[in-house]
Amino acid sequence: MTSVATFNVNSVKARLAFVQHWLEARQPDVACLQELKLEEENFPFDVFEAAGYHAYVHGQPRWNGVAVLSKTPGEVVQKGLPGAEDQGARLITVRVGELDVTSVYVPNGKTVEHEDYGHKLTFLERLVDYVGERTKSDGQVIVGGDYNICHRDRDSHAPERLAGHIFHTKAERDAIDGLLAHGLHDLYREKEPEGPMFSWWDYRAGAFHKNHGLRIDLLLADDAVLARTKGVLIDRDYRKKKEGETPSDHAPVTAELDG
DNA sequence: ATGGCGCAGCCACTGCGA
Numbered sequence: 001m002t003s004v005a006t007f008n009v010n011s012v013k014a015r016l017a018f019v020q021h022w023l024e025a026r027q028p029d030v031a032c033l034q035e036l037k038l039e040e041e042n043f044p045f046d047v048f049e050a051a052g053y054h055a056y057v058h059g060q061p062r063w064n065g066v067a068v069l070s071k072t073p074g075e076v077v078q079k080g081l082p083g084a085e086d087q088g089a090r091l092i093t094v095r096v097g098e099l100d101v102t103s104v105y106v107p108n109g110k111t112v113e114h115e116d117y118g119h120k121l122t123f124l125e126r127l128v129d130y131v132g133e134r135t136k137s138d139g140q141v142i143v144g145g146d147y148n149i150c151h152r153d154r155d156s157h158a159p160e161r162l163a164g165h166i167f168h169t170k171a172e173r174d175a176i177d178g179l180l181a182h183g184l185h186d187l188y189r190e191k192e193p194e195g196p197m198f199s200w201w202d203y204r205a206g207a208f209h210k211n212h213g214l215r216i217d218l219l220l221a222d223d224a225v226l227a228r229t230k231g232v233l234i235d236r237d238y239r240k241k242k243e244g245e246t247p248s249d250h251a252p253v254t255a256e257l258d259g
Numbered sequence: 260a261t262g263g264c265g266c267a268g269c270c271a272c273t274g275c276g277a
Contacts, residue, residue: 010276011266035276037267062267063275108277148277167277200277203264214277246265249276 002257006032006144008250018245023051029071032103032144036065056094064088066103070096083126100139106148124175132182141222151176155215184220187255188232197234200250217253228257
């Protein structure tokens with residue numbers, strides 16, 4: 001079995017003990033991380049090495065930042081989304097064995113009226129093109145990340161109220177369809193067609209307790225990976241406090257692959 | 260009925276997240 005995860009940690013420094021606990025308990029073979037919130041030179045490589053992981057990092061001060069962790073050595077293929085480097089450190093691709101692994105953090109967009117929304121749509125256009133390039137590699141393609149989009153109504157706790165709002169617009173949903181049109185699959189949705197599980201809950205207003213969440217953290221992967229996928233877990237348990245440590249507002253998503 | 264947090268940088272707040 002090979003397990004592949006994606007996890008928006010909301011600051012790797014603030015979450016370090018929590019993430020160590022997660023790696024120790026779940027032992028993913030490969031993990032895509034987002035929202036590191038630090039520069040590569042400040043990344044705690046030693047802690048991850050001690051936990052048994054190689055870490056490949058694209059960071060910047062304060063915001064964004066992505067990484068791929070792997071138990072076996074990998075090779076960095078790309079840092080930064082081509083054509084969208086000005087939007088921050090939001091993408092890294094690493095070849096790990098037969099897997100072509102990308103960790104991506106799509107811009108939030110704020111509101112449909114805000115200029116950041118246009119930047120989000122531009123980023124997504126570039127991402128669709130980039131994923132098209134990835135599928136031409138001889139590796140098995142996995143693009144894990146925080147997409148900041150509810151692809152379908154089922155992926156939102158309030159699809160009617162939020163229809164047309166940020167995360168719920170046709171243009172954003174079309175962008176996910178554009179990624180799928182390159183032959184990728186939403187692994188959780190493939191395995192859990194009726195699954196109501198979310199991957200993010202606001203820190204405020206008791207949202208987790210009330211299950212007011214969104215499913216925005218996705219593992220997208222090609223036919224070869226889908227064929228190997230035995231199951232996908234959205235690890236809600238890791239949205240809870242662990243040993244006094246504050247959780248991220250996102251839960252990890254993990255796929256178990258044959259072989 | 261309403262609002263209810265947490266992070267980084269930097270020093271009393273602001274910007275940002277989704």
